[in-house]
Amino acid sequence: MMREIKIYSPATVSNIGCGFDTMGFALDEYCEEIVLRTSTNSGVRVVKITGDHGEIPYDNDQNTATKALLAFIEKHPIEFGLEIEIHKKMGLGSGLGSSAASAVSSVFGLNYLLGNPFDNNQLLLFALEGEKIASKATHADNVAPCLFGGFVLISSYEPLNIIKLPVPNDLYCAILHPQIEIKTSEARALLGDTIKLKNAVTQWGNVGGLVAGLYKSDYELIGKSIKDKVAEPLRSKLIPGYESIKESAYNAGAIGCNISGSGPAMFALSVTKEKAQKVAEAMKNACDKIDVENKIYVSSINQNGPLIKE
Amino acid sequence: MMREIKIYSPATVSNIGCGFDTMGFALDEYCEEIVLRTSTNSGVRVVKITGDHGEIPYDNDQNTATKALLAFIEKHPIEFGLEIEIHKKMGLGSGLGSSAASAVSSVFGLNYLLGNPFDNNQLLLFALEGEKIASKATHADNVAPCLFGGFVLISSYEPLNIIKLPVPNDLYCAILHPQIEIKTSEARALLGDTIKLKNAVTQWGNVGGLVAGLYKSDYELIGKSIKDKVAEPLRSKLIPGYESIKESAYNAGAIGCNISGSGPAMFALSVTKEKAQKVAEAMKNACDKIDVENKIYVSSINQNGPLIKE
Numbered sequence: 001m002m003r004e005i006k007i008y009s010p011a012t013v014s015n016i017g018c019g020f021d022t023m024g025f026a027l028d029e030y031c032e033e034i035v036l037r038t039s040t041n042s043g044v045r046v047v048k049i050t051g052d053h054g055e056i057p058y059d060n061d062q063n064t065a066t067k068a069l070l071a072f073i074e075k076h077p078i079e080f081g082l083e084i085e086i087h088k089k090m091g092l093g094s095g096l097g098s099s100a101a102s103a104v105s106s107v108f109g110l111n112y113l114l115g116n117p118f119d120n121n122q123l124l125l126f127a128l129e130g131e132k133i134a135s136k137a138t139h140a141d142n143v144a145p146c147l148f149g150g151f152v153l154i155s156s157y158e159p160l161n162i163i164k165l166p167v168p169n170d171l172y173c174a175i176l177h178p179q180i181e182i183k184t185s186e187a188r189a190l191l192g193d194t195i196k197l198k199n200a201v202t203q204w205g206n207v208g209g210l211v212a213g214l215y216k217s218d219y220e221l222i223g224k225s226i227k228d229k230v231a232e233p234l235r236s237k238l239i240p241g242y243e244s245i246k247e248s249a250y251n252a253g254a255i256g257c258n259i260s261g262s263g264p265a266m267f268a269l270s271v272t273k274e275k276a277q278k279v280a281e282a283m284k285n286a287c288d289k290i291d292v293e294n295k296i297y298v299s300s301i302n303q304n305g306p307l308i309k310e
Numbered sequence: 311m312m313r314e315i316k317i318y319s320p321a322t323v324s325n326i327g328c329g330f331d332t333m334g335f336a337l338d339e340y341c342e343e344i345v346l347r348t349s350t351n352s353g354v355r356v357v358k359i360t361g362d363h364g365e366i367p368y369d370n371d372q373n374t375a376t377k378a379l380l381a382f383i384e385k386h387p388i389e390f391g392l393e394i395e396i397h398k399k400m401g402l403g404s405g406l407g408s409s410a411a412s413a414v415s416s417v418f419g420l421n422y423l424l425g426n427p428f429d430n431n432q433l434l435l436f437a438l439e440g441e442k443i444a445s446k447a448t449h450a451d452n453v454a455p456c457l458f459g460g461f462v463l464i465s466s467y468e469p470l471n472i473i474k475l476p477v478p479n480d481l482y483c484a485i486l487h488p489q490i491e492i493k494t495s496e497a498r499a500l501l502g503d504t505i506k507l508k509n510a511v512t513q514w515g516n517v518g519g520l521v522a523g524l525y526k527s528d529y530e531l532i533g534k535s536i537k538d539k540v541a542e543p544l545r546s547k548l549i550p551g552y553e554s555i556k557e558s559a560y561n562a563g564a565i566g567c568n569i570s571g572s573g574p575a576m577f578a579l580s581v582t583k584e585k586a587q588k589v590a591e592a593m594k595n596a597c598d599k600i601d602v603e604n605k606i607y608v609s610s611i612n613q614n615g616p617l618i619k620e
Contacts, residue, residue, distance in 0.1 A: 022518060153519065153522060155516060155519030155531065156534065157512070157515070163519065163531070193508075195507050197503055197540070200513065200540075201331045202467070203510065203514055204513055204514040205465045205467070206466070208520075211517075212473050212521050215522070215525040221473070224466065225465060
């Protein structure tokens with residue numbers, strides 16, 4: 001019997017300023033709709049891609065969704081074929097975890113179709129195989145929050161260890177997405193292989209502060225900890241008007257503002273939805289002033305991971 | 311009227327593996343007894359130093375206790391003189407925060423004599439002035455836990471921001487103190503100015519993991535997070551038999567083991583006091599085997615900071 005489901009995986013903010021490659025959180029905004037349809041023709045294939053999709057390839061080995069599915073199927077062979085439609089809302093290269101969302105949606109969806117043989121920790125490994133294609137590096141700070149929801153710490157990569165952190169009640173996120181593309185792989189290439197020990201110490205003080213702030217629901221501490229000595233100084237140069245947009249967010253009452261992932265999207269955390277709305281508008285105004293087309297989102301923190309509709 | 315008090319400040323374990331310069335905890339073992347006595351002769355002077363005191367100078371500008379007191383008095387002039395006796399139990403260069411304890415004891419004691427005009431955050435700044443003398447660097451990861459008690463995170467140095475972290479109930483610490491001296495300033499000089507980004511990422515994952523582990527009382531996560539890519543690989547070479555002692559701690563059931571501060575003392579955390587006792591003995595045996603004189607301690611986590619007896 002043919003089955004068809006739709007999967008909606010959250011957009012995610014990785015790094016959160018201080019936690020390069022180790023922290024991220026999920027938004028109640030979805031990157032795309034993925035349709036997964038069983039088929040009597042064996043094999044996996046992308047049959048349709050629509051929306052703001054840039055250069056998403058149909059080739060199974062180059063597509064994050066199918067690459068993740070193939071990793072899943074290698075561990076758990078299936079007796080039916082799969083057709084996939086990808087309807088993008090937030091494009092690749094946004095800094096909002098769009099490629100991670102595709103990888104997560106596909107394996108989360110297949111797992112659902114099979115009656116959930118795998119838990120999230122196992123699905124994460126499959127999704128990472130897809131994510132690798134997009135970023136040319138294994139980093140889990142989008143796929144993990146996308147799959148688990150909420151705030152996530154990757155405390156270790158070898159072996160992979162994911163820790164869900166508490167989500168303070170009144171935290172809302174404003175996103176400014178300038179309509180330019182920054183490829184994750186290029187943004188990563190900007191970073192050197194070494195950093196100053198002094199900056200590293202500052203950074204791990206902030207990581208500790210952010211984790212503690214989330215446990216304590218201490219908004220001041222959360223805000224103070226959202227700083228970056230590693231990627232922001234280099235990557236912010238790729239985002240037109242970065243400093244003025246950031247300043248406008250703080251002036252409007254944001255507790256913390258930084259680059260989302262490798263950009264160009266920027267995020268700002270605020271206490272209460274009303275404040276986040278004000279902050280989003282201030283960021284938009286600052287971006288409009290320099291004539292860069294942009295979109296804004298105001299979102300609560302997604303606590304559930306992907307959503308499935310049958 | 312002449313007054314005399316005795317102050318006992320806890321020995322401290324800084325770095326805790328992953329948190330170089332940003333984390334530390336206090337032990338229910340005291341580094342020394344400090345006697346503070348008011349005097350009608352104005353000025354501050356060290357009148358006696360006993361015990362395992364190495365090269366502690368009497369000169370006010372070179373002594374961590376008096377240097378810290380002078381910083382205090384500069385902000386809050388006093389109308390009496392002060393005589394100080396320092397009776398060391400754990401010497402300088404132990405890696406157990408002996409110099410920090412002297413700095414903390416002196417300002418904590420004077421504050422007490424004056425009816426506590428300053429809070430701990432202010433006292434910390436005075437104590438740091440003393441600590442600087444010993445380590446040739448401003449690092450608060452001994453003075454802060456010594457003064458505040460418990461597990462402490464220094465989330466920021468500019469401005470200084472101290473966060474007390476929860477202390478899980480069943481956590482006990484074994485200390486092995488090989489009777490050799492490593493000067494903090496020399497141990498610091500071993501470290502380069504830069505570290506690999508890859509190692510920095512590992513390190514802040516572990517800092518986040520340790521903070522989360524303390525909030526969750528997750529002993530497995532605490533243990534897994536006590537790792538160090540920055541100082542341990544370089545500093546462990548200064549400690550005879552380091553690897554075999556560490557291995558013996560884990561074999562005896564320690565959840566985490568690393569260098570205490572800049573060494574030579576080593577710490578191992580265990581769940582339950584009985585386990586910590588077993589771990590301490592295993593570490594002692596390993597150290598005895600290579601004919602290095604040593605002392606061991608088994609301690610609960612000090613949650614109160616300095617103790618005053620009048």
